[in-house]
Amino acid sequence: MPVVTFANTKGGAGKTTAVLLIATELARMGLRIAVLDADPQHWISRWHQQLGPNCPERLQVVPYVSAASLEREIKRYQHVVDLVVVDLPGHRSPLIAQALGYSNYVLIPAQGSAMDAQGAANVIDLLYYLQDKTGIRVPHSVVLTRINPIITTRALQGVKALMAEKRVHLLATPIVERAAFRDVFSCGETLYTMDPRHVSNLDRAQENAQMLGREVMERLMRFCTIGAAAVSEPQTVRMVA
Numbered sequence: 001m002p003v004v005t006f007a008n009t010k011g012g013a014g015k016t017t018a019v020l021l022i023a024t025e026l027a028r029m030g031l032r033i034a035v036l037d038a039d040p041q042h043w044i045s046r047w048h049q050q051l052g053p054n055c056p057e058r059l060q061v062v063p064y065v066s067a068a069s070l071e072r073e074i075k076r077y078q079h080v081v082d083l084v085v086v087d088l089p090g091h092r093s094p095l096i097a098q099a100l101g102y103s104n105y106v107l108i109p110a111q112g113s114a115m116d117a118q119g120a121a122n123v124i125d126l127l128y129y130l131q132d133k134t135g136i137r138v139p140h141s142v143v144l145t146r147i148n149p150i151i152t153t154r155a156l157q158g159v160k161a162l163m164a165e166k167r168v169h170l171l172a173t174p175i176v177e178r179a180a181f182r183d184v185f186s187c188g189e190t191l192y193t194m195d196p197r198h199v200s201n202l203d204r205a206q207e208n209a210q211m212l213g214r215e216v217m218e219r220l221m222r223f224c225t226i227g228a229a230a231v232s233e234p235q236t237v238r239m240v241a
């Protein structure tokens, strides 16, 4: 089953938040997901533990994944879920190249800043290096994170221009800066267990996450055969490119 890795060598780019939002949406669509938590901060594992029985049924989190255990965990979960998702550390580490090598699709979260764009470019360079060495091209996209829904900054325009120049695919749906996307971690909640009276613009956050989930699913279906997704039957997911 496909492996989707979230990577950016710049810390704090929004990887773990993107993993949580996208994995939750894909699980809500019916895919069985295993998130391998290789982020040394273990936010996803903590979130999952806090969430307890409120966690979407089809979503499981594998804590404390390291360079030594990554291959074993990918092989173990590839056979029991529809999608393996890997959350990586936010610094250069041998784990990044290792995870990219197992990936069928890579998502590169980046805020609208030159530093995040550089972190994204590092991942893209690694993907080209892998392609040179193995002949395998791993499809990848940048997803913009923490975007202000009202103002387009020069820095953000710069990131978009850089990605266009490098011919890197950019997801049409950015992840907007929302209190709800922070609160899911601090409260151990999902966007669907939170109380809308206590979280501003929760409905907009849900809409944003759902649009993103749909777009990522469409991208996955471009590169993978996803059989009867979003149904409760066991599903077939096969890579075709």
Ligand SMILES: Nc1ncnc2c1ncn2[C@@H]1O[C@H](COP(=O)(O)OP(=O)(O)OP(=O)(O)O)[C@@H](O)[C@H]1O
Pocket: 010, 011, 012, 013, 014, 015, 016, 017, 018, 039, 041, 043, 088, 089, 090, 091, 145, 146, 147, 175, 176, 177, 178, 179, 181, 182, 185
């Ligand atoms: N869309 C968003 N709206 C509001 N806050 C966000 C959003 N995305 C990320 N954040 C906040 O930004 C910070 C960094 O986000 P996150 O932990 O997801 O990044 P990361 O790339 O996984 O970091 P690291 O490299 O340290 O693993 C966190 O405090 C998170 O709550």
Ligand SMILES: [Mg+2]
Pocket: 015, 016, 017, 039, 041, 043, 087, 088, 089, 090
């Ligand atoms: Mg992280």
